Amino acid sequence: MILHHMPMSAPCRFVRLLLAEYGVEAQLHEERPWERRPEFLAMNPAGTIPVLxxxxxxxxxxxxxxxxxxxxxxxxxxxERRLMPDYPLERAEVRRLVDWFIVKLEADVTRALVRERIDKLAMPAELGGGAPDSGAMRAARANIRQHLRYLNWLAGTRDWLGAPSISAADIAAGAAVSILDYMGEIDWSGVPQARDWYTRMKSRPSFRPLLADRVRGLTPVSHYADLDF
Amino acid sequence: MILHHMPMSAPCRFVRLLLAEYGVEAQLHEERPWERRPEFLAMNPAGTIPVLxxxxxxxxxxxxxxxxxxxxxxxxxxxERRLMPDYPLERAEVRRLVDWFIVKLEADVTRALVRERIDKLAMPAELGGGAPDSGAMRAARANIRQHLRYLNWLAGTRDWLGAPSISAADIAAGAAVSILDYMGEIDWSGVPQARDWYTRMKSRPSFRPLLADRVRGLTPVSHYADLDF
Structure with a gap:
C-alpha cells in the first residue's frame, strides 16, 4: 500500500495510526495538495489527502x-484489537467522535493553524504562501480551550474516549492533538484527564513514527516526543 | 424514531431519503441549529443537524x-434493496461519493446558498439574519458548474453514481441536488446525463415528501416537483 499524505495533517495521521495499529505496512508519499498534480487529481478529483x-x-x-x-x-x-465496537449504537458514538476530531476540530482549529504556521512556509507566494494571517490564527486559537475542555470531560468520564476499550475515536483524537501539541498550541495545565489520556496514547508503538516527524521551519515544542511530559 | 432536521439541509435530506428507502417511519422535528437550544446541545454537543x-x-x-x-x-x-455494495473497495467508492456530495459540494456550494437565501430569512438579526451576502452567493455559484459537470460525467459513465445498482451515493447526490434545484440554482441544459439520472431519482417514492417541502420566503423553481422536467 502507498499512503499519499502530509505529516502535519490530522486526517493523514489518523490513517497512519490505524495502519500501524493493524500492523499494515504502507509506503509514505508526501503530497502537497496545493500543487494539484494531475496524477494525484486523477486518483482523487477532490485533490485532498489522505489517499491510500x-x-x-x-x-x-x-x-x-x-x-x-x-x-x-x-x-x-x-x-480484541479491533478499533470499532461490535454494536451499532456504540459504533455510531465512535464515528461521531471521529468526525468531531477529524472534521470539526480540524475546521475549528487545526487546519487554520497548520496552514498559517507550517504550510505557508512551503507554499510559493502565488499559491498562497507567505506570512501567516494573525487574524486566522487568533480565531482558531479562540476555539482550542473549549475543545480541550470537552476532551478532558470525555477522558474523565470514560476509560477511553468512545468506547470501553481503545477505538478509532482515540486514534482520531490522538492524531489531531499530536499536531496541535507539536506546534505548542496546547496548554496542558488544567486538563489533567486529557493529559493522562494523551500520555497513554503517546506511549503506543503506533505513535513512534509520528513523534519522530519534523517539518521545515517549525521545531516541535520541547515535550513533544517526551512520553512523560 | 425522531429526526431533528431542517428541510433545506442536504445531510438531513440524505437521512430522510435513507429512512424512506428502508421503510423506516420517523417523526420529523424542525431544529434551527442557530438557536442552540440547550436540550438539543445535550443530544449533540456539536449543535449540528441531523440528529436521529x-x-x-x-x-x-x-x-x-x-x-x-x-x-x-x-x-x-x-x-437487493441495500444501499451499500457488498465489497470493501466498492463500499469505499460509495463513501467517497457520499462525502463528495454531503461534505464537499455542501462546503463549496450548498451551505452558503441555503444560508444566504433561506436561513437568513428565518434568523433574527443578532444571530446573523438579514440581507443575503452577494459575495458569498457569487463564490458559491462559481463552483456549481464544475460540480454539475462531474455529476454529468459520473451519470454518463455508470448506471448509477457509485455502484452498479442504486446506492447511498445516489441518495446523497439526490439530497444535495434537490435543494439546489428548489432554489433554481441548476442550469440543466448541457448536462443531459445528470438530468436523466435526476429524473430517475425524483420519481422514486422516497422523494415524494421532499418534493412537497416548501420553505417560507422562497417558492421553488416551477419544475421542482415536476417528474418530467
Whole structure:
C-alpha cells in the first residue's frame, strides 16, 4: 500500500495510526495538495489527502472511507484489537467522535493553524504562501480551550474516549492533538484527564513514527516526543 | 424514531431519503441549529443537524454515523434493496461519493446558498439574519458548474453514481441536488446525463415528501416537483 499524505495533517495521521495499529505496512508519499498534480487529481478529483492506494492499485480517498475500509478488511480480523465496537449504537458514538476530531476540530482549529504556521512556509507566494494571517490564527486559537475542555470531560468520564476499550475515536483524537501539541498550541495545565489520556496514547508503538516527524521551519515544542511530559 | 432536521439541509435530506428507502417511519422535528437550544446541545454537543433519536432514545449525530447505523441495522436486512455494495473497495467508492456530495459540494456550494437565501430569512438579526451576502452567493455559484459537470460525467459513465445498482451515493447526490434545484440554482441544459439520472431519482417514492417541502420566503423553481422536467 502507498499512503499519499502530509505529516502535519490530522486526517493523514489518523490513517497512519490505524495502519500501524493493524500492523499494515504502507509506503509514505508526501503530497502537497496545493500543487494539484494531475496524477494525484486523477486518483482523487477532490485533490485532498489522505489517499491510500490499496489492493489492486485502487486509490481510496478520504479519512472516513479509508478508516471504514481498514475496519472491514483488517479490523474484523483483529478480534480484541479491533478499533470499532461490535454494536451499532456504540459504533455510531465512535464515528461521531471521529468526525468531531477529524472534521470539526480540524475546521475549528487545526487546519487554520497548520496552514498559517507550517504550510505557508512551503507554499510559493502565488499559491498562497507567505506570512501567516494573525487574524486566522487568533480565531482558531479562540476555539482550542473549549475543545480541550470537552476532551478532558470525555477522558474523565470514560476509560477511553468512545468506547470501553481503545477505538478509532482515540486514534482520531490522538492524531489531531499530536499536531496541535507539536506546534505548542496546547496548554496542558488544567486538563489533567486529557493529559493522562494523551500520555497513554503517546506511549503506543503506533505513535513512534509520528513523534519522530519534523517539518521545515517549525521545531516541535520541547515535550513533544517526551512520553512523560 | 425522531429526526431533528431542517428541510433545506442536504445531510438531513440524505437521512430522510435513507429512512424512506428502508421503510423506516420517523417523526420529523424542525431544529434551527442557530438557536442552540440547550436540550438539543445535550443530544449533540456539536449543535449540528441531523440528529436521529434511535432505539432506546439514544441520539445519533451526523449524517455519516446515521447512514452507517442504518446500513448496519436496516441495510443488511434489505438484501437487493441495500444501499451499500457488498465489497470493501466498492463500499469505499460509495463513501467517497457520499462525502463528495454531503461534505464537499455542501462546503463549496450548498451551505452558503441555503444560508444566504433561506436561513437568513428565518434568523433574527443578532444571530446573523438579514440581507443575503452577494459575495458569498457569487463564490458559491462559481463552483456549481464544475460540480454539475462531474455529476454529468459520473451519470454518463455508470448506471448509477457509485455502484452498479442504486446506492447511498445516489441518495446523497439526490439530497444535495434537490435543494439546489428548489432554489433554481441548476442550469440543466448541457448536462443531459445528470438530468436523466435526476429524473430517475425524483420519481422514486422516497422523494415524494421532499418534493412537497416548501420553505417560507422562497417558492421553488416551477419544475421542482415536476417528474418530467
Amino acid at each position: 492506494v490499496a489492493e489492486a492499485g485502487v486509490p481510496l480517498s478520504g479519512a472516513h472511507p479509508i478508516a471504514e475500509y481498514l475496519d472491514e478488511t483488517r479490523g474484523v480480523m483483529a478480534r | 433519536v434511535a432505539e432506546a432514545g439514544v441520539p445519533l449525530s451526523g449524517a455519516h454515523p446515521i447512514a452507517e447505523y442504518l446500513d448496519e441495522t436496516r441495510g443488511v436486512m434489505a438484501r
